[in-house]
Amino acid sequence: MAFVFASFALLLLNDQPLLMLGYLLATHAVLRTAGIPWSRIGWLWRRMWAVSLTILLLWPLFYAVGEPVLIEWWRIRVTLPSLLEGLTSALRVDALAFAVFVLLVSTDQTRLVQGLVKLGLPFEWGLSIAIALRYLPLLDGTYQTITDAQRARGWSPERSTLFERARAYVPTLVALVIAALRLSDSLTRALAARGFRPGHPRTSRRPLHMQRGDWFALAVSVVLLATAILLRYVEL
Amino acid sequence: MADAALELLNCSYHYPGGVRALEGVTCLVERGSWTALVGQNGSGKSTLAKLCNGLLRPQEGQVRVMGDPVGDRSVGDMARHVGYLFQNPDHQLFASTVRDEIKFGLRNLGFAPADREERLREALTAFGLDAYVDHPPAVLGFGLRRQVTLASLFALRPPVLILDEPTTGLDWGRATLVLERLRALQLRGHTIVFITHQMALVADWADRVLVLHRGQLLADGHPGSIFARTDVMEQASLAPPPITELAQRLSHIGLPSDATNVDALLRSYIALLPQAEEEAS
Amino acid sequence: MTTIVSINDLTYAYPPVEPEADPAPVLQGVSLSLERGACLVLLGPTGAGKSTLCLSLNGTIPHLLGGTFSGSVSIAGLDTLGTKPGELSHAVGLVFQDPESQLFTMSVADEVAFGPEGLALPSHEIEERVQESLATLGIAHLCERSPLELSGGEQQRVALAAALALRPQVLVLDEPTASLDPLGKRSVLEAIKQLRDQMGMTILWVTQDIDAVPHLADRVAVLVDGRIVLEGVPSHVLQQRNSLERWGLRAPQILDLAARFNEHWGTNYAWLTVDKAQQALEQRMTERRG
Numbered sequence: 125m126a127f128v129f130a131s132f133a134l135l136l137l138n139d140q141p142l143l144m145l146g147y148l149l150a151t152h153a154v155l156r157t158a159g160i161p162w163s164r165i166g167w168l169w170r171r172m173w174a175v176s177l178t179i180l181l182l183w184p185l186f187y188a189v190g191e192p193v194l195i196e197w198w199r200i201r202v203t204l205p206s207l208l209e210g211l212t213s214a215l216r217v218d219a220l221a222f223a224v225f226v227l228l229v230s231t232d233q234t235r236l237v238q239g240l241v242k243l244g245l246p247f248e249w250g251l252s253i254a255i256a257l258r259y260l261p262l263l264d265g266t267y268q269t270i271t272d273a274q275r276a277r278g279w280s281p282e283r284s285t286l287f288e289r290a291r292a293y294v295p296t297l298v299a300l301v302i303a304a305l306r307l308s309d310s311l312t313r314a315l316a317a318r319g320f321r322p323g324h325p326r327t328s329r330r331p332l333h334m335q336r337g338d339w340f341a342l343a344v345s346v347v348l349l350a351t352a353i354l355l356r357y358v359e360l
Numbered sequence: 361m362a363d364a365a366l367e368l369l370n371c372s373y374h375y376p377g378g379v380r381a382l383e384g385v386t387c388l389v390e391r392g393s394w395t396a397l398v399g400q401n402g403s404g405k406s407t408l409a410k411l412c413n414g415l416l417r418p419q420e421g422q423v424r425v426m427g428d429p430v431g432d433r434s435v436g437d438m439a440r441h442v443g444y445l446f447q448n449p450d451h452q453l454f455a456s457t458v459r460d461e462i463k464f465g466l467r468n469l470g471f472a473p474a475d476r477e478e479r480l481r482e483a484l485t486a487f488g489l490d491a492y493v494d495h496p497p498a499v500l501g502f503g504l505r506r507q508v509t510l511a512s513l514f515a516l517r518p519p520v521l522i523l524d525e526p527t528t529g530l531d532w533g534r535a536t537l538v539l540e541r542l543r544a545l546q547l548r549g550h551t552i553v554f555i556t557h558q559m560a561l562v563a564d565w566a567d568r569v570l571v572l573h574r575g576q577l578l579a580d581g582h583p584g585s586i587f588a589r590t591d592v593m594e595q596a597s598l599a600p601p602p603i604t605e606l607a608q609r610l611s612h613i614g615l616p617s618d619a620t621n622v623d624a625l626l627r628s629y630i631a632l633l634p635q636a637e638e639e640a641s
Numbered sequence: 642m643t644t645i646v647s648i649n650d651l652t653y654a655y656p657p658v659e660p661e662a663d664p665a666p667v668l669q670g671v672s673l674s675l676e677r678g679a680c681l682v683l684l685g686p687t688g689a690g691k692s693t694l695c696l697s698l699n700g701t702i703p704h705l706l707g708g709t710f711s712g713s714v715s716i717a718g719l720d721t722l723g724t725k726p727g728e729l730s731h732a733v734g735l736v737f738q739d740p741e742s743q744l745f746t747m748s749v750a751d752e753v754a755f756g757p758e759g760l761a762l763p764s765h766e767i768e769e770r771v772q773e774s775l776a777t778l779g780i781a782h783l784c785e786r787s788p789l790e791l792s793g794g795e796q797q798r799v800a801l802a803a804a805l806a807l808r809p810q811v812l813v814l815d816e817p818t819a820s821l822d823p824l825g826k827r828s829v830l831e832a833i834k835q836l837r838d839q840m841g842m843t844i845l846w847v848t849q850d851i852d853a854v855p856h857l858a859d860r861v862a863v864l865v866d867g868r869i870v871l872e873g874v875p876s877h878v879l880q881q882r883n884s885l886e887r888w889g890l891r892a893p894q895i896l897d898l899a900a901r902f903n904e905h906w907g908t909n910y911a912w913l914t915v916d917k918a919q920q921a922l923e924q925r926m927t928e929r930r931g
Contacts, residue, residue, distance in 0.1 A: 254745075254746070254747075255745050258745060258746065258747055258789075259745075261789070262741060266451060269446060269448070269451045270451050270452060272410075272415050272435070272446070273444075273446045273451050273452035274452060275415070275434075275435040275436055275439070276413060276415065276435060276439055276443070276444040276446070277439060277452070277464060277465035277468055277512065277513075277516070278436050278439040278440070278465055278468030278469040278516075279436060279464075279468050280434065280436035280468070294454075295454040295455070295464065296454070298454035299450075299451065299452055299453060299454040302450065302453065302454065302498050303450050303451065306450055307742055310737065310739060310742035310743065311742055311743075311745060312705070313696070313701060313705075313735075313737065313743075314737065314742060314743035314745065315745070316699070316700075316701050316705055316726055316730075317699060317701070317730065317734070317735035317736075317737075317743075317804070318730065318755050318756040318759065318803060318804075318807070319726075319727050319730030319731070319756050319759045319760065319807055320727075320755075320759055321725075321727035321759060324727065324759065324761070325761050326758050326759055326761055327758055327761050327762060327763065327764055327767065328758055328764060328767075329750065329751065329754035329757075329758060329764055329767045329768060329771065330764070331764055400822045400823065400824055401792070401793060401821075401822040401825070499658065501687065501688045502687060502688075503686075503687035503688055504688075528819065528820075529687070529738075529816075529819055529849070530687055530849075531685070531686040531687045531849060531889045531890060532849075532851075532889060532890050532891040533686055533886075533888070533889025533890065534686070534687055534889060557821075557822050557823055557826075559823075560852070560894065597823060597824045598823055599823060599827075601852070601894060602852050602893070602894045602895050602915055603894040603895070603898065605915050606895065606898075606915050606918055606919060606922075609915065609919045610919060610922060610923065613922075613923060613926050621894075622894055622897050622898050622901060623901075625898060626898065626901055626902070626905070629922065629926075630905075632926065633926070633929055634929055634930060
C-alpha cells in the first residue's frame, strides 16, 4: 500500500523519462520474479498502448516549446523537448498503471480491502469494492448467457450503421442491468442474514499486523519517496 | 436419416480453458419424440444442447438438424429450426410488457404482423398470461417469469425445442401445466429435448432418456429400462424415483423393476397377489 | 417441549411499487409455532408467500424491506418488530436457494468468519467458531478454497456453516436444494439431517423436493395464498392427495402409494421411507402366498 503511494509520489513529482523507463523495467522485473506470465503483463499493455500512443503523439502537437525544432509543417511544430515531455507523460501513465498492477497482483482481495480500511476507508466502502471484484466474473458470464439467449430468439445485432448496432444491444443491456439489480437484492438479504450492521465496529479473523516484510516494504517506500523529493529539488 | 430431428455424430467439445465437456458423443433424436437429458452438473448436458443450435461448435464431429448439417449457420438463423430455453428466465427478460417480450422473437424471425398477433394470442392463452399482457415481466413472480419465457419460445413454434430445466423452481401444479403444453406441441409434431434433474418427471413424460457422465454418453433408452440399470445410474450418480427404487427392491418377489409411477407399481403388485386375495377385496 | 418460534396472526404486504397502489397482503393471518429441536417443513405453490415468511423470521421483514406488518413473530423470546435485525441474526440463521448470490467473499474461511466479525469478537474466537462450523458441516478441508471453485452441494454447505457461525437457535432454509444437481441435493439433505439429529437444531425448511420431506420432517405445514391451510404430522398432511393437488402440490411417491393401498385394502399404512414400504409389501406378499 505504502509502496504504491510512494511510487505515485515519485512518478508524479518527476519529469525524467529515464526514471519512468527505469521504473517500468523495475516493475516488470518484480512481476516476472513473482511468476506472473508474460500473457498477463501483455494484458495490461494491450489496454495501455492506445492511451500511451495517443499521449505521445498529441503532446508535442499541443505543447510545442523549446529548441530544437524537428518538424515544421504549416501550423504544426514538433520540438524535441516537447516530444520528450510527451514520452515522459506516456511512460508515467504506464508506470503508474503498472504500480497499481503490482499491488493488485500481489495482494489478495481481503488484504486489499483491509489495507484500505486501515487507512481510513469506511468498511462498507471496502466491502462494496471487494464484492464488486468478486462478482465481476459472474456478471461477465451473465452477459454472455444473455447474449446467447437473445441470439437463440433470432437476435442478430450485426447492423449497417453504428447507431443501429448500438440500438440493437438495448435488450441485452437492459436484461443485464435487471440481472445485476436482482443480484444486488439477493446480496443485501444475504448480508442482512449474516448480521451485517453498517457503522458497527467489526473485528477481523486475520487482523492486519505489520510483519517484517511489511516493515521492509515501508522502508523501501520511504527511501523512494525521499529520493523523489530530493531529485525534484536537486533539479531545481 | 429422414426422421431424425437432431443427430450428433462423434461430437467432441472442449471449452477455451481446456475443459473437455463432450467426448465422442453420437446420438439421434427422432422427430416428434420427447427426449430427456440427464446427468450431474458438468456432465455435458448443456454443452450437448448448445451444439444443436450453433451456440457452440464442436471441435470434432458433426451436428445435423432436420437432416441438414449445422455447419456455420448463425445462431439467429438456427433459431427458426431449434428453439432454446435457458435455465434462468432472468437471463433474457428485458421488455416493458409481456406483449413486447413475446413479440421480440417474432420480430427477429420476420413474421408478418397478422401472424405475430395470432401467435402472441395463442402463446398468452397457452401459458395463462392473458391477464398479464401489459405488465413488465421483470416485476412478476418467478413462476410467471418462467411462463413468459416459455410463451416467448412457444410463439416461435420451432420444430425442435430444447429446454434447460424449465420446471426447476416451479411447484408441481405449474410444472404440470408446462409439461402438458409441451406434450400438446409434441402431439403436433414438434420434437422436445428436456434437460432436468427430476427423475420422476423423466419417468412420467419422456419417451427416451440420454444419460451423460463426464462428457460421455453412458446410456440411451427408455426411462424404465435405464432406471433399472443400477450400474449406469450409480456411475452417473443418479437415483431413480423412489417408486422405481421400491420396485427394484421388490423384484425378488416378481415385481417388474421398471415401474415408474405409483399406479404402475400398484397394478403390478395386485397382479402378483394370489387370486383369492383379489376376489376377497 | 419449548416453543422457540411463535408466529401469531402475521399479516404482511410489501411496499407498493406505485405510490398510490394498495398491494394485496402476501401473508394473511399466518399463525405457526415451532418446538425446539423440531424440523418443520413448509410447503406451498410458487408465490404462496413462503420466502416472505422466511424473511419475516430474521427481521428483514419488516425492518429492511418496509411494508405493512401486523401480528407478531417471536424467536427465542425476541420480538422481531421490536428487535434490530442485527441482533436477530444471533437467533435466526437464514440460508437461501442460490449459492452464488449468498457467498460473497473469496475464501470459505472468510465467508464463515463474516458473521462473527460483525459481532466484534476477538479474532481467536472467530477462528474457533469458523473451525467449529466447518467441522460440523464436514468441510474443514475446504477452508482456504474459494467458494467460486466449489460444487453446488459444497457451496450450500458453506452457506450453512456461515449461518451456523453465529450460533443461531433456529435455522431457516429457503429452498436450499432447488438449484442443485442430484449429488448436491443429497449432500445438503444429509447435512440437514445431521444438523437436526446430532446438533438438535431447530429447523424451518421450505422446499419443493417433496420426496425428501418424509425422511426429515417432524411436522409439515402448507401455505397457500398467504394462509396456512393445513398443518400436522407428515403422514397425515402428505396423504391428503386431493387437497394437495388442488393446491398445486403432489404427495411423495411412497406415501402416495400407501394412501392408494389404504383405499384399495382398507389398511392404515403411512410409509415414510422406501425401506418401510418394502418391508410391508414383502410381508403382505409372503402372508398371502404362504
